[in-house]
Amino acid sequence: MDGRRSGARPGNVAELLWRGARTHPQRPCVTDLDAPGGPRTLTYAQLTGRVADLAGGLTAAGIAPGDRVALLLHNSTEFVETFLAVAAAGAVAVPLNVRLREPDFRHMLSDSGAALLVTESALLDRVPSGGDLRIALADRERPDRAGRPLAEPVDRAADDLLSLMYTSGTTGAPKAVMLTHRSWHTVADMAQEVLGFRGDDVVLHVAPLTHGAGFLLLPTLAAGGNNLLCRSYDAARTAALLHTARVTGIFLVPSMIRMLLDALPDGWAVPDGFRWLYYAGSPIQPDTLRAATTAFAGRLVQSFGQMEAPMFLTALAAADHARAVREPGWSGTRSAGRVLAGVELAIVDAAGAPVPAGVSGEVLARAPQTMAGYWGRPEATADTLVGGWLHTGDVGYLDAEGYLFVVDRLKDMIITGGANVYAREVEEVLLTLPGVRDAAVIGTPDRVWGEAVTAVLVAGDGGRDGEAVRAACRERLAGYRVPKHVHWVEELPRNAYGKVLKRELRRALHPQQ
Missing domain, CATH: 3.30.300.30 (ANL, C-terminal domain)
Structure with missing residues (x-):
């Protein structure tokens, strides 16, 4: 484990943006393809200035370190600058999925104790009424006029809270996963290692930044690349953008891959400069995997993780996908890949005893990005984090080559x-x-x-x-x-x-x- 993952890196993740403004101020940082009036690009210097203004405004409006600020925004420049401004001010971001409805938002806003909700006019009808919650509309007037811009992000320790990320709630009311600045830094470091981020990267965000795609924002900033933002996913448009926007990387969930494959026009070929299609979030159907591996010339990367330990516990690398092209019957394509450096996995039976290779049991993980716990739920935290191990709730096994197979x-x-x-x-x-x-x-x-x-x-x-x-x-x-x-x-x-x-x-x- 390197020094960055052990806490040597500065605490506040917003410092990644400030560093980019110092080292490459004129590089494109964020391009909002669906901005009002047409696509708009901000350089590292421009985005840093806007984030500094907004963070100062939040501070002047009474948002103190540790206060929760909810974000109900589509993929947009406003989302990116609000998330980074909340971090810079030392507050805690609570991203809310725009596909949810008023009862979901009511629960999440109440549960998190959010002091402020930043949203947009088109979503205002879904916002719960009543109570003391303050609301700011990002597409009308930024709440930064009364404050002085922050010269630098507020000092935060690596273990200070950065975000509350609500789980999908398939088995009950969504719980808020507490992720620290260390968690986000670690995921950014791992993403750079697994996906090989570079300064000339153009990363296309078509999946919601409120969930898995959002974890690729920071590694793109850390590398000095450009984030391309789409308000929503359109498979045919995405296929075209991979060429016209010279995209080098994209994150999709398997269902989006299937839609993209179905939308590829006759004669479409993967661009020479495109380096990775990274997928995660749910099982992928075998025929979709085979078709995608062929269409994208093996330039696929998969990972296994969960919101409680985001994104990267194991990875099925591009080399593994290339092997699948050479060996169509190779069973590894059904796996979630191998354990990454700095991560420990254990497969245990119902009594908690380790099981041999090839035998299924619960997957336990120990990793530096693991959550601090569930917000306001000490009993659920104690059930999930036991003796330093995260009980993932997933059943799987490790084969003789060290590949993880998630069964259920x-x-x-x-x-x-x-x-x-x-x-x-x-x-x-x-x-x-x-x-x-x-x-x-x-x-x-x-x-x-x-x-x-x-x-x-x-x-x-x-x-x-x-x-x-x-x-x-x-x-x-x-x-x-x-x-x-x-x-x-x-x-x-x-x-x-x-x-x-x-x-x-x-x-x-x-x-x-």
Whole structure:
């Protein structure tokens, strides 16, 4: 572990921007492709000046170090400068996903105790009314006129809180993950190592900066690159931008990759200067991975992490994807890659004892970017952080070469007739079947088996034949893993991050659960 990860780096992450303004002030720093009036670029010197003004305004408005400031903003210059200004002022950023609704925002704003919400006019109708919350509209007037610009970011220790990042809440009310300046610095360092950031990088942000994509903002700044911002994702536009904007890197979740592949025009070829398509966030379907590996000439990188230890616990490098091109049957393409330097992983059984290679158990992690805990939830923190180890709630195994294979979420494990069935392994088979467009597997109460493996499917062309589905599964799965019940729905319920809400499926099929 190097000195930067051990705390030698200055505490406040906003210092990365100030450093860029000193060393390469005229380089492009942020280009807002959807700014009112047309694309707008700010240099490192210009963005630093605006962030200094805004941080001074926040301070003059009474925002003190440690106060929480919520951000409800689309990908935009306003998001970037507000996030960095909150950091520079020593406050705590609370990014809110614009795809959520008023009840979600009400919970998050109340739970975090936010002193100020910075949003935009188009989203004002989703903001909870009443209470003492102050609201500033970033697209009307920046709250910086009454203050003096900050000459330098406020001193912050590495372990001081920088952000509250709300989890997706697939199993209950979202919890706020406490990430420190050290956490964000560490992720930036790891991103530079895994993705090889350079000063001439042009990183395209089409996924929300409020979640995974936001962790690539700082490493781009640290390297001296340019952040291209799109307000929302359009697959066809993205395919064109990779060429016209001379993009060198992009972050996508697997569903976005599928949409991008479907939108590629005939004759499209990956640009020579494009270096990496980085994906994470959810399992990727095998056919999508194969097609993407071919379309992007193996220039893919995957990682495994979670908001409690963001982004980089393991990585499946570009060299691994290139190997997949050479060896189509290589099983490593189904893995999450190898453990990264500075990270420890352990696979343990239900009693907490380590298991041998090839045997599944819960994935535990110890890493410098691990959260400080859950905001206001000491019991949940104690259950998740035990003896210095993060209990990820994921089930997986390490193979003989050290590749991590994530099998499922621990809470999605089904116990049927005393045997463990991981929903994900059944879903992977279902998604390969003709007539199945989307799939989720849950356990439902069964008088004989305790739980019955139950498939909830969205039909593709020629679908809705449950017996044909079960027959196809019997050819590929052990008998106890074959769905005992098949239900067809028009679509699967998903949260704002695209994850299937299995609790809603269970409730719909068995309201008494």
